[in-house]
Amino acid sequence: MSTRRRAFLCCLLLPFLAAGQHKTRNVILVTADGLRWQEVFGGIDPLLQNEKSAGMEEADELRARLSAATREERRRKLMPFFWSTLAPAGIVLGDVSKGSSVKVTNKYHVSYPGYSEILTGRAQDGVIVGNRPIRNPTQTLPEFLRRKLGLTKEQVALFGSWRVFHAIGESKPGTIFLNAGYRELPAGLSPRLEKLSSLQFDVLTPWPTVRHDYITFEMALEYLRTAHPGFLHIAFGEADDWAHDKRYDRVLVSIGYFDRALKQLWTAIQALPEYRDSTALVITSDHGRGGTVGDWTSHGQSVPGSEQIWLAMVSPETPARGETGFAGEVHQRDIAPTILELLGIDYREYTGVLGKPIPQALKAHFTPRPRASTK
Ligand SMILES: [Zn+2]
Numbered sequence: 001m002s003t004r005r006r007a008f009l010c011c012l013l014l015p016f017l018a019a020g021q022h023k024t025r026n027v028i029l030v031t032a033d034g035l036r037w038q039e040v041f042g043g044i045d046p047l048l049q050n051e052k053s054a055g056m057e058e059a060d061e062l063r064a065r066l067s068a069a070t071r072e073e074r075r076r077k078l079m080p081f082f083w084s085t086l087a088p089a090g091i092v093l094g095d096v097s098k099g100s101s102v103k104v105t106n107k108y109h110v111s112y113p114g115y116s117e118i119l120t121g122r123a124q125d126g127v128i129v130g131n132r133p134i135r136n137p138t139q140t141l142p143e144f145l146r147r148k149l150g151l152t153k154e155q156v157a158l159f160g161s162w163r164v165f166h167a168i169g170e171s172k173p174g175t176i177f178l179n180a181g182y183r184e185l186p187a188g189l190s191p192r193l194e195k196l197s198s199l200q201f202d203v204l205t206p207w208p209t210v211r212h213d214y215i216t217f218e219m220a221l222e223y224l225r226t227a228h229p230g231f232l233h234i235a236f237g238e239a240d241d242w243a244h245d246k247r248y249d250r251v252l253v254s255i256g257y258f259d260r261a262l263k264q265l266w267t268a269i270q271a272l273p274e275y276r277d278s279t280a281l282v283i284t285s286d287h288g289r290g291g292t293v294g295d296w297t298s299h300g301q302s303v304p305g306s307e308q309i310w311l312a313m314v315s316p317e318t319p320a321r322g323e324t325g326f327a328g329e330v331h332q333r334d335i336a337p338t339i340l341e342l343l344g345i346d347y348r349e350y351t352g353v354l355g356k357p358i359p360q361a362l363k364a365h366f367t368p369r370p371r372a373s374t375k
């Protein structure tokens with residue numbers, strides 16, 4: 001970072017920090033594997049809604065329920081809670097058609113590099129090159145937060161549908177509470193968690209490494225209510241796998257469930273005194289995917305557009321501006337430093353971080369003040 005840029009950021013953030021106004025004490029990160037910006041901002045895709053090769057030949061009910069004349073109407077039908085309640089309460093970035101862009105900086109555009117970029121604030125090109133479950137060599141944000149905030153292992157939790165999170169989520173195994181893929185929970189947590197732990201093996205998906213999002217989400221929600229973690233990552237997986245299987249009908253159903261889960265999560269946050277008015281909710285994706293009938297199922301270096309993701313944030317520190325008024329480009333690696341700033345932690349304390357806090361996510365950015373040089 002140049003001195004000038006650093007000076008600018010300091011003047012940007014200092015009035016805010018000095019005022020001691022930080023209310024954010026908890027972070028809930030929600031990721032949806034391979035959920036495209038096209039569906040988030042535009043609902044059911046007119047290119048795919050009648051496409052036989054996408055499993056839509058018998059999807060009359062879905063088409064009738066989700067179709068509409070405009071993108072805005074279609075997205076409200078696909079993700080009603082997200083667009084009616086969450087978006088107006090915070091910010092949403094990444095609608096490429098409106099000049100807002102969120103991009104991954106890793107060069108692979110597949111899941112492990114993407115999740116690692118979210119959880120470490122940097123791409124690790126040449127080290128994390130694909131989805132093989134090698135141990136993340138870098139201390140992750142949840143590991144850093146556990147130490148920085150003096151949290152116990154149980155207060156820093158990750159529930160994921162995809163098995164590989166066991167390798168992604170922590171550089172030192174056992175640092176955080178982590179349950180992903182088909183994996184039993186420790187006994188004695190709560191009757192509901194014991195039930196979900198056994199249920200996961202009775203209701204199988206078609207994929208050996210990805211369990212149902214219902215199991216992952218219900219586990220995380222019960223854990224939130226009973227263990228009160230300060231950091232919680234809930235990682236949904238199904239939409240990506242249905243897309244790889246060329247089943248757009250199932251992708252749409254998965255996104256509908258994702259929206260209902262967000263509503264349940266938001267309701268829980270409002271109902272729990274430990275979380276109400278003190279929680280940052282950060283929602284994003286690990287990668288995009290193709291934008292044509294030929295390549296929407298896929299993603300990776302050779303698939304144009306799969307570097308393009310989206311990001312939503314709601315927190316006490318974040319302005320309630322919805323998606324309007326934002327232009328320009330931010331990056332996946334900026335998510336971790338932004339979370340640190342929301343918590344009132346100087347992101348530069350996190351060694352090796354390459355991203356920068358996203359100014360639009362901070363109310364201080366919009367506080368009227370004498371205009372400093374921003375070049
Ligand atoms: Zn994928």
